[in-house]
Amino acid sequence: MDLVAALVKHVTHDAFLRRDGYDLRRHRTALAASQFLSTDELRALQLARLRDIVAAAAGHPFYRRRFRACGFEPGDLRDFADLARLPLLTKDDIRDGLGATLADGYSRGEVVHKRTGGSTGVPVHVDIDRAAMSLKKAATERHNGWAGLFPGDRLAAVWGDTSAAQPLRARLRNAMTARAFYLDTLRFDPPHIEAFLAQVRAKRPRVLMGHAHSIFRLAEHVRDRGGKISFGGVITTAMVLSPTERRVIEEVFRAPVFDRYGCEELSIIASECEAHQGLHEFAEGVFVELAGERADLPRPLILTDLSNRAMPLIRYEIGDYGVAEAGACPCGRGLPRLREVSGREADxxxxxxxxxxxxxxxxxxxxxxxxxxxxxxxxxxxxxxxxxxxxxxxxxxxxxxxxxxxxxxxxxxxxxxxxxxxxxxxxxxxxxxxxxxxxxxxxxxxx
Ligand SMILES: [Zn+2]
The missing domain is CATH 3.30.300.30 (ANL, C-terminal domain)
Structure with missing residues (x-):
C-alpha cells in the first residue's frame, strides 16, 4: 500500500480543494449514482438543468440582449426542441460580447479564468464559477476512475507543461495532490523522453495521460528501442486518436486506451468506459447537440454547459465534430455516447x-x-x-x-x-x- 497515496486521497487532496473554495463530496456521491440512471431519467435531469441554466443566463447582460433580440423568454423552454429558438454561440460572440462581463452577482475574484486556443486556433477566454468547477472536478475524477486513476495515484503526463517551470509552491502542491510528473511536448527529444521514462520506471504510475498523438510518438520511441513499459491504463485526450495509433499504444504499453474529449472552456465532456464502445458524455453537466441531419456523418458539436452560471455557454459552437453512438453500453451506464469525436488536428x-x-x-x-x-x-x-x-x-x-x-x-x-x-x-x-x-x-x- 502506497502510504503517500492514502494520505493524499483521504486528507491533502480534499484539504487543498476546500482551501480553494471547492467542495466535491456531494457531487462525487451524486455522480457515482447518476451515471447508472436510465436514458429517460437522465433526459429528465438534463431538461431540468437546461431550464435552470437558461433562466440563470437571463442574469447576464449578453443573454438579456440575445433573448430580447429573438423574442425568447426563459420560461419558453419546455422541451429540448425549444432550445433551437436560440442562436448558436460562436467564438466571436464570446470574444466580442459574452466574455466582457460576468452574470449579475459574480465578481472576477470568485471565478476561475480559462483560456484556450481551442480547436480552431481562435483564442477564447471563459470564466467559470466555483460551484460549477466543483461539479466539473468531481466529474473528471469519476471519468479518471473508469481508467483506473484515483486521487493520490501517481500520474505520468505527456503535456505542454513541466512541473519544473512552476513555482515551488505549485510543485509542492502537485506532490501532495495530483502527484503528476511531466514530459513536456515542447521538448520532445530523446534525452527528455529518456529522462521521463526513467521516472516512469522508478515511480511506476498506474496511468499515462496525454495528447493522443504525443502518446503515440512516445510508444513508437519505446517500441523502436525494444524497451518494456506497462501501465494499468492510458488516457488519451485533446485530439483525434486514429485506430492505428490506438493499436500501437495498447501493444507497447500493454494497457487499454481510454480516449477522452474535453476542452478548457467546459472541462470534461465525454470519455470511454471500460467497455471501450464510444465516449460516455458527462451528461449531468453538459448537454450535447449535433447540428445537421446526417446521423452517419460527423456533425458539428453544439454544447451547452449546464453548470456555469457566471458565464453561461448556451449552444456553444466549439468547432469539433461528433457522431452519436446508438443503443445501450454493456457497462450499464445510461450516459449517452459519442462514437467518435474529431476536431483538433496538428502536426x-x-x-x-x-x-x-x-x-x-x-x-x-x-x-x-x-x-x-x-x-x-x-x-x-x-x-x-x-x-x-x-x-x-x-x-x-x-x-x-x-x-x-x-x-x-x-x-x-x-x-x-x-x-x-x-x-x-x-x-x-x-x-x-x-x-x-x-x-x-x-x-x-x-x-
Ligand atoms: Zn460504457
Missing part, C-alpha cells in the same frame, strides 16, 4: 536541429498570450523556416509582432527563421477541419 513541427515540437502545445501555451491574434496557423516548409498565417484584429500591434518573433525563438531556437503573413481567414482542410500546425517538410514529418 509535429521541428526545430532546425530536428527536435520535434508538438503543434498543439504551441497552440495552448503560445498564441493565447499574444494580444490581437484572432486566429493563427503555423506552416513549416523547411527545418529552419516557418510561415505564420495570422488573422489579426485592431489590438494587434508592432509589439504583438515582436512578441510573436520572441515566442518563435523561445520554442524553436535562435536559428529558426520565420515570416508572418496577414490573411483574411484560414481555410480548413478538404475534410472541413482546421489544422493549427502543418508540416510540409518532405520527410513527411518523420524522424
Amino acid at each position: 509535429f513541427l521541428f526545430t532546425p536541429d530536428r527536435v520535434p515540437v508538438f503543434g498543439i502545445s504551441i497552440l495552448d501555451t503560445f498564441i493565447i498570450h499574444i494580444p490581437g491574434i484572432k486566429q493563427a496557423q503555423i506552416v513549416q516548409d523547411r527545418y529552419d523556416h516557418l510561415l505564420l498565417r495570422v488573422v489579426r484584429e485592431a489590438r494587434f500591434t508592432d509589439e504583438s509582432l515582436a512578441l510573436l518573433g520572441r515566442r518563435v525563438r523561445e520554442v524553436f531556437g535562435e536559428r529558426m527563421r520565420h515570416e508572418v503573413a496577414f490573411v483574411e481567414r484560414i481555410e480548413p482542410t478538404a475534410s472541413g477541419k482546421y489544422r493549427f500546425s502543418v508540416c510540409r517538410i518532405d520527410s513527411g514529418g518523420g524522424e
Whole structure:
C-alpha cells in the first residue's frame, strides 16, 4: 500500500480543494449514482438543468440582449426542441460580447479564468464559477476512475507543461495532490523522453495521460528501442486518436486506451468506459447537440454547459465534430455516447536541429498570450523556416509582432527563421477541419 497515496486521497487532496473554495463530496456521491440512471431519467435531469441554466443566463447582460433580440423568454423552454429558438454561440460572440462581463452577482475574484486556443486556433477566454468547477472536478475524477486513476495515484503526463517551470509552491502542491510528473511536448527529444521514462520506471504510475498523438510518438520511441513499459491504463485526450495509433499504444504499453474529449472552456465532456464502445458524455453537466441531419456523418458539436452560471455557454459552437453512438453500453451506464469525436488536428513541427515540437502545445501555451491574434496557423516548409498565417484584429500591434518573433525563438531556437503573413481567414482542410500546425517538410514529418 502506497502510504503517500492514502494520505493524499483521504486528507491533502480534499484539504487543498476546500482551501480553494471547492467542495466535491456531494457531487462525487451524486455522480457515482447518476451515471447508472436510465436514458429517460437522465433526459429528465438534463431538461431540468437546461431550464435552470437558461433562466440563470437571463442574469447576464449578453443573454438579456440575445433573448430580447429573438423574442425568447426563459420560461419558453419546455422541451429540448425549444432550445433551437436560440442562436448558436460562436467564438466571436464570446470574444466580442459574452466574455466582457460576468452574470449579475459574480465578481472576477470568485471565478476561475480559462483560456484556450481551442480547436480552431481562435483564442477564447471563459470564466467559470466555483460551484460549477466543483461539479466539473468531481466529474473528471469519476471519468479518471473508469481508467483506473484515483486521487493520490501517481500520474505520468505527456503535456505542454513541466512541473519544473512552476513555482515551488505549485510543485509542492502537485506532490501532495495530483502527484503528476511531466514530459513536456515542447521538448520532445530523446534525452527528455529518456529522462521521463526513467521516472516512469522508478515511480511506476498506474496511468499515462496525454495528447493522443504525443502518446503515440512516445510508444513508437519505446517500441523502436525494444524497451518494456506497462501501465494499468492510458488516457488519451485533446485530439483525434486514429485506430492505428490506438493499436500501437495498447501493444507497447500493454494497457487499454481510454480516449477522452474535453476542452478548457467546459472541462470534461465525454470519455470511454471500460467497455471501450464510444465516449460516455458527462451528461449531468453538459448537454450535447449535433447540428445537421446526417446521423452517419460527423456533425458539428453544439454544447451547452449546464453548470456555469457566471458565464453561461448556451449552444456553444466549439468547432469539433461528433457522431452519436446508438443503443445501450454493456457497462450499464445510461450516459449517452459519442462514437467518435474529431476536431483538433496538428502536426509535429521541428526545430532546425530536428527536435520535434508538438503543434498543439504551441497552440495552448503560445498564441493565447499574444494580444490581437484572432486566429493563427503555423506552416513549416523547411527545418529552419516557418510561415505564420495570422488573422489579426485592431489590438494587434508592432509589439504583438515582436512578441510573436520572441515566442518563435523561445520554442524553436535562435536559428529558426520565420515570416508572418496577414490573411483574411484560414481555410480548413478538404475534410472541413482546421489544422493549427502543418508540416510540409518532405520527410513527411518523420524522424
Ligand atoms: Zn460504457
